[in-house]
Amino acid sequence: xxxxxxxxxxxxxxxxxxxxxxxxxxxxxxxxxDKTDNSKTGDMIQTWIMxxxxxxxxxxxxxxxxSVCGDCNLRPIHxxxxxxxxxxxxxxxxxxxxxxxxxKRGVYATAYPATARKLFADRKVRLGSYGNPSAAPFEIWxxxxxxxxxxxxxxxxxxxxxxxxxxxxxASVETVAEAIEAxxxxxxxxxxxxxxxxxxxxxxxxxxxxxxxxxxxxxxxIACGGHSSKTRVDIAILPH
Numbered sequence: 001x002x003x004x005x006x007x008x009x010x011x012x013x014x015x016x017x018x019x020x021x022x023x024x025x026x027x028x029x030x031x032x033x034d035k036t037d038n039s040k041t042g043d044m045i046q047t048w049i050m051x052x053x054x055x056x057x058x059x060x061x062x063x064x065x066x067s068v069c070g071d072c073n074l075r076p077i078h079x080x081x082x083x084x085x086x087x088x089x090x091x092x093x094x095x096x097x098x099x100x101x102x103x104k105r106g107v108y109a110t111a112y113p114a115t116a117r118k119l120f121a122d123r124k125v126r127l128g129s130y131g132n133p134s135a136a137p138f139e140i141w142x143x144x145x146x147x148x149x150x151x152x153x154x155x156x157x158x159x160x161x162x163x164x165x166x167x168x169x170x171a172s173v174e175t176v177a178e179a180i181e182a183x184x185x186x187x188x189x190x191x192x193x194x195x196x197x198x199x200x201x202x203x204x205x206x207x208x209x210x211x212x213x214x215x216x217x218x219x220x221x222i223a224c225g226g227h228s229s230k231t232r233v234d235i236a237i238l239p240h
Contacts, residue, residue, distance in 0.1 A: 009033045010099065011111035011119065013144060015052060018135045020157060023067040024052040027136050028099055028108060029144075032119055044124045044152070044219050048099050049131025056096040056130065068131035072156040073174060074192070089239075096130045116144040124219050127153030127169055134161035141168065152224040154190050158182050168226045170235065176200060179234070188226055189234040199236055206237040 010030035018025045028048045049068045050056045059065040060076045069075050069088075076087040090096065102108065111119060125148050127133040133141055134155045145151045145168065153169035155161055163186060171187035173179045179189050179200065191203065199205065205212040207221050218224070223231035 008108060010102070010108050011116075012103070012108045013047070013111060013116055014136050014140045015110075016136070018067040019137065019161070020070050020132070020135050021067050023064070025049060025067055025131075025135055026052040026103060027133075027140070028103060029111070029116075029119070029125075030099060044126045045120060046095075046126050046129040047133065048096055048129055049133060049135050050096060050100055055100050056092040060092050068135045070132055070135075070157040072132075072172070074156075090130045092130065113140070113143050116140075117147050120144050121147035122149055124149050124222065125151040126218065127151050128155075132156055132161075133169065134165055138162045138164050150222040150225055151228070152218055152222060153226075154224065158185065158187055166226050167228055170224050170226060188229075188232075190224055191234065191236045192239055193236050195238060200234070203234045203236040206235050209237045211238050 009032055010028055011032065013027040013029050015024070015026045017023065028050075029045055030048065031043075031045045051059050051064050051067050054062065054064045056065070063077050065075055065077075072078070072088070074088040125145055127141060127145075132155050133153050134157055151168055154172040155165050155169050156172045158165070158171035159181075166185070166187045170190035171182035171185070173182050173189055173191045174193075179191055182189055189203075193199075207215045207223070208218050223229055223235055225231075
């Protein structure tokens with residue numbers, strides 16, 4: 001019989017080999033009982049994809065984050081090499097480090113498919129608060145969010161991952177050329193644009209962003225849900 005810690009704020013959704021490079025990873029969902037204090041996202045279940053054997057704040061230095069981040073240009077190891085652009089906004093030494101430490105202490109029980117559906121039912125879910133959700137099988141996510149109100153998320157490896165991801169998440173792109181390429185593959189887009197780079201004809205500024213005046217939260221907006229969202233335009237944001 002499956003056992004879920006009654007007072008735990010998180011569960012393990014999946015453990016296995018990364019679909020990106022075959023290394024061991026774990027998917028953890030948090031925010032099941034306590035609301036998140038993330039002012040941008042609002043109240044959403046958060047999910048974290050990380051190496052099972054390397055702490056996330058260490059992985060970004062060694063390059064082991066490739067197992068969950070793929071070849072994303074915003075990985076700190078790439079951003080430092082370019083010496084230009086801000087790296088990924090996720091501060092791995094904060095929430096990801098804490099969640100990884102709790103995982104290592106055995107705080108989180110495993111939620112098998114039926115329980116995962118119940119835990120996510122009637123909730124809004126962020127797929128990949130850290131890491132590409134596509135590093136884990138599409139089926140585990142589709143099952144988990146099947147009774148959820150809505151989900152948001154992004155994949156950086158949109159060229160190579162399962163095309164079904166276009167239903168749930170956005171292709172994360174940085175250039176207009178990438179945007180055109182990803183759109184041809186069937187994705188809606190979330191583009192990180194540079195200062196002075198104008199919005200394209202099908203783009204709007206992220207309503208939860210600083211440049212848009214923080215008009216709303218991700219939880220209220222839910223525009224970044226791929227084709228499952230009612231929103232049809234693409235979203236753009238400045239580095240943050």
